[in-house]
Amino acid sequence: MSLVVVANREPLRxxxxxxxxxxGGLATALLPVLExxxxxxxxxxxxxxxxxxxxxYPPAAPRFAVHRLFLPPREVAGSYHGMANRTLWPLxxxxxxxxxxxxxxxxxxxxxxxxxxxxxxxxxxxxHIPVWVQDYHLMLVPALLRAARPQGRIGFFWHIPWPPxxxxxxxxxxxxxLAGVLGADLVGLHTAEYVDNFLATCRLLPGAVVRGQxxxxxxxxxxxxxxxxxxxxxxxxxxxxEPRIRERAARLRRAAGGRFVLVGVDRLDYTKGIPxxxxxWERLLEQHPQWRGQATLYQIAVPSRTRLESYRQxxxxxxxxxxxxxxxxxxxxxxxxxYLYRAFPPQELVAFYLAADVALVTPLRDGMNLVAQEYAWxxxxxxxxxxxxxxxxxxxxxxxxxxxxxxxxxxxxLHGILASLAEGRGRRTWEARRAAxxxxxxxxxxxxWAARFLASLEQAPAVPAGPPRR
Ligand code: ADP
Ligand code: F6P
Numbered sequence: 280m281s282l283v284v285v286a287n288r289e290p291l292r293x294x295x296x297x298x299x300x301x302x303g304g305l306a307t308a309l310l311p312v313l314e315x316x317x318x319x320x321x322x323x324x325x326x327x328x329x330x331x332x333x334x335x336y337p338p339a340a341p342r343f344a345v346h347r348l349f350l351p352p353r354e355v356a357g358s359y360h361g362m363a364n365r366t367l368w369p370l371x372x373x374x375x376x377x378x379x380x381x382x383x384x385x386x387x388x389x390x391x392x393x394x395x396x397x398x399x400x401x402x403x404x405x406x407h408i409p410v411w412v413q414d415y416h417l418m419l420v421p422a423l424l425r426a427a428r429p430q431g432r433i434g435f436f437w438h439i440p441w442p443p444x445x446x447x448x449x450x451x452x453x454x455x456x457l458a459g460v461l462g463a464d465l466v467g468l469h470t471a472e473y474v475d476n477f478l479a480t481c482r483l484l485p486g487a488v489v490r491g492q493x494x495x496x497x498x499x500x501x502x503x504x505x506x507x508x509x510x511x512x513x514x515x516x517x518x519x520x521e522p523r524i525r526e527r528a529a530r531l532r533r534a535a536g537g538r539f540v541l542v543g544v545d546r547l548d549y550t551k552g553i554p555x556x557x558x559x560w561e562r563l564l565e566q567h568p569q570w571r572g573q574a575t576l577y578q579i580a581v582p583s584r585t586r587l588e589s590y591r592q593x594x595x596x597x598x599x600x601x602x603x604x605x606x607x608x609x610x611x612x613x614x615x616x617x618y619l620y621r622a623f624p625p626q627e628l629v630a631f632y633l634a635a636d637v638a639l640v641t642p643l644r645d646g647m648n649l650v651a652q653e654y655a656w657x658x659x660x661x662x663x664x665x666x667x668x669x670x671x672x673x674x675x676x677x678x679x680x681x682x683x684x685x686x687x688x689x690x691x692x693l694h695g696i697l698a699s700l701a702e703g704r705g706r707r708t709w710e711a712r713r714a715a716x717x718x719x720x721x722x723x724x725x726x727x728w729a730a731r732f733l734a735s736l737e738q739a740p741a742v743p744a745g746p747p748r749r
Pocket of ligand 2: 302
């Protein structure tokens with residue numbers, strides 16, 4: 280075993296008799312890394328996906344093992360559906376009016392984190408093997424591991440935005456969670472802005488001293504670094520070259536009718552800015568009627584966190600908007616919005632990317648947003664419209680930036696893009712942007728991301744590990 284990844288989400292989901300990649304940035308990014316490097320992945324085993332405690336993947340020639348942890352439903356309710364998705368998720372995305380502060384969430388979260396740590400300890404027999412803990416579901420795990428293995432190599436990666444301390448101060452148990460994360464030797468975040476925010480937040484923790492990009496804590500130095508995540512570029516390139524996928528892309532264009540295809544691909548999450556995007560599309564069709572019958576938006580939304588009322592509400596809102604827009608503007612078989620509410624295998628998404636003249640990636644906040652990279656990498660003549668509030672905006676400066684809250688502004692930007700494409704204006708500029716974006720995405724490749732993070736984790740700690748201070 281060369282690496283232990285610990286993540287709430289398993290890398291695969293059940294489809295029919297087989298397993299396909301799970302949806303979500305973390306799983307889609309780390310799955311190819313484990314396939315290449317081998318190792319173990321410890322995750323919550325969702326009962327719907329079967330009761331196997333151990334899964335070797337890929338089944339024909341196993342490269343890594345998924346250790347599936349079965350958690351009591353009440354604990355999942357408090358920890359995953361509660362603390363992770365109703366407290367930390369909205370907080371990290373700056374949506375403070377959605378944050379729920381409940382002590383029973385914290386109790387369940389502590390207990391789930393303990394179970395994850397115990398599962399890791401039961402298979403982590405060599406402290407030189409790095410353990411890489413992922414994301415906001417498992418903030419307490421690094422410190423639990425540290426207490427048991429003071430010399431162990433422990434990394435932690437935060438996949439979502441890290442907001443400034445003023446936002447974190449809303450959380451009554453911030454100190455406990457931060458102390459949990461600081462059990463790691465290395466904390467990774469996507470951007471320099473998140474790193475700065477993390478360090479500033481550590482200043483709130485009594486006993487922690489921030490020195491440059493290090494946090495001195497309990498006799499150790501915890502390094503904090505920006506490691507922007509990427510996609511598996513080789514895999515996406517292969518998919519984009521497959522004749523079956525290219526034919527599907529052509530079919531999608533034909534089915535849309537008209538001249539232009541736009542695409543949005545998201546988990547159905549209130550952070551993704553889907554209602555605002557649809558409102559901009561509606562505004563455009565109202566104010567610039569020349570695009571009626573000429574441009575179609577494929578909005579793909581994968582069901583996510585459907586047990587939570589906030590996500591159900593969002594679904595009702597989006598259903599209603601799509602119905603209203605199509606009802607108002609549909610003509611002669613042309614639909615302004617083609618809405619697909621389901622998961623697709625990643626290759627199928629590539630067909631949509633290839634088909635689209637414009638991708639709308641307009642989250643209200645996003646840690647990175649891999650869809651932006653996937654589209655920029657695959658498209659041959661498309662335009663990436665990207666929210667300035669996504670981490671991806673920091674690493675893809677050649678994308679066309681928009682403010683996702685500004686519905687009128689977005690509608691006008693889209694009108695401008697469609698007009699320039701229709702008139703063949705600015706072709707050189709679009710080409711130059713596309714080429715520059717492809718270089719950026721190539722440099723961010725996920726295998727390089729993992730290699731850089733793990734190489735940094737391998738480095739000796741800046742301050743020799745001493746006995747933990749009480
Ligand atoms: P998040 O992690 O918040 O879901 P990202 O954009 O970083 O956001 O990652 C989403 C990942 O899930 C991408 O790799 C994307 O291809 C995948 N994905 C998004 N929508 C779907 C869908 N409908 N079906 C399958 N995969 C999807
Ligand atoms: O990339 C951010 C992330 O929150 C992952 O941690 C998570 O696995 C993914 O999005 C999808 O969410 P969920 O695991 O709740 O389905």
